[in-house]
Amino acid sequence: MSGAGGKIGVTAPMLELRDVARAFPVRDALGRSKGAVRAVDGVSLSVPRGSVLAIVGESGCGKSTLGRLALRLIEPDSGSILFEGEDLRSLSAAALRARRRDMQLIFQDPFASLDPRMTVEQAVAEPLRLHGIVPRAKERDRVAELLSRVGLRPELARRWPHEFSGGQRQRIAIARALASGPKLIVGDEPVSALDVSVQAQVINLLQDLIRELGLTFVLISHDLGVVRHIADRVAVMYLGRIVEEGPAAEVFGNPKHPYTRALLAAVPGQGRGAAALLEGDVPSPINPPSGCRFRTRCPHAEAICAEQVPPLADHGHRAACHLQHQLPPAIARHERDAGGERLKRLQAFFSDQRTGE
């Protein structure tokens, strides 16, 4: 049950990114080059086996691009991507294809990620066949097993995607991702399109699977509540760079970077007017500010912030901020717990049966 826990610290991390960068060219209406969006600009991260790393940030910060780079679904311009210590960039096309069974991606939109012309069984069996995982004769059994694993009745295998609700489709997408027996799963906003009550079901399912199968999980999300709930470590991105990274409890409890603080303060539900509001919008990634990219919105910025790119330490709870040691202490966050003990006891009646109906 405890999965790969014993190996931690002995072997290489499941995934390691070293100074990974990727830019996309931008052209104007006439096709003339207008520069490039540096979507991911020098990111280094390490994901230990069996752990959950969340990458958080607002739209355009580069978190989805980073997720795809981590699986080498898009090519980096520079840097290296180590999967179990092996550089994915050095693999031949065939070797990379074989490696793909170990790493899977779950997308946000379960309405777009399933082929409407494939039954559930076909969709879930496809990766089994692609990687030659079970003999054809055993395929149906394996699909049934995968479906019950994600809380769907195996009898549903002959149905079509349109017959399912959003939550059920996301369960099917998860079953499909699990089919090849991956070691690493990247979930790109896997629960963001779901209603709260269904979202809770799928979060509980993901947590069970991560624990029981010893999965390593990279969660890409803009939802800090979801992140706090499942991540062991959190990396906060802003305009293509990591601004803060560390154990989830520390990043949430004692955020060091002004952007992380602003992001946490902006989450609704902490009382009226609690948040010191961040002004303005995220600047254009085509022409990001010099030095610290957050300085144009930062209430603490000084001259040095425009002149020098703040460095990010290698490990621990790290933040890329020149002023991190002279900032006022983070304001203790105060979330309303209005319902108290009565509410907790009533909520305990909502036990979790792990069904997808």
Added chain:
Amino acid sequence: MADPVLELRDVTISFPTDRGLLRPVDGISFAVAPGRTTAVVGESGCGKSVTALAIMGLLPSGGRIGGSIRLAGREVSTLTPEEWRGKRGGEMAMVFQEPMTSLNPAFTAGEQVAEALRIHQRLDPKAAFDRAVEMLARVRIPDAARRARQYPHQLSGGMRQRVMIAMALACRPRLLIADEPTTALDVTVQAQILALIDEMKRETGTAVVLITHDLGVVADHADDVVVMYAGRVAERAPAEQLFATPQHPYTIGLLGAAPKLEGGAARLASIEGTVPDLLHPPAGCRFAARCPFAIEKCREQSPPLGEVLPGHNVACWRAPLDTLLEVAA
């Protein structure tokens, strides 16, 4: 409570479909006082957005309204499309979730704000445009005079939503309906927009109906809350009271299903199952199939919305649930 700006009484909305009559809203009642925000909260399909459209007279064709919708004491559900058009943008206004699709790409931001002023306040084009620039500055669009001459595609998502708010509030409407106004926006921008709506409400005394699925937003910005489930009101209460002593099992489950920033609970409360098919709604309580407290009566008879505490109404046969806790303890 002052005379309500908006009052819904036993409102039913129905659409004919190939498979029978669909009733996405089935007998809901609530009222909104001037200068107050009433949040209508619920998940997809609960009927919250279609309620907003009905109030605005924007139901898709074939949609029928039963019951009574009163704006400042006057029945609006029986208005002709022509009469309704006269109210929209003037007495009542709406902000939608997606500012890109609700702004006209062929007109500048300033022209779109000015349009309402020309029509409802009969300002001449020059005066209307000047006033539009003023409104854009009021919603804190930096460099408003220049931005007023730009087209929607030249503005960021947050700025477009500010234009929508400027447009909606230009004529000081009695009623503003904001349907998931920040769902498409990033969290830091969301905070700015919600604060702006609050501020404008205080200034103009506009009554706000805030439609949202986010209980955190409700806690921070609503005075009163209507929790909807499958076309009906499950619970209705002042916001403070709703969060302190939620009564309906659906509200209780929903509060436990949202992940908290503190972390805390190892497992989220899970409301099993999915919403009922509204073409064939169940006979009893619509939440019964997913409710851990349900008894036989819940599956057979639909519970009325009854007052459990002053001003606090719940549609649940088992309310108050506290007696169950005493038994358990």
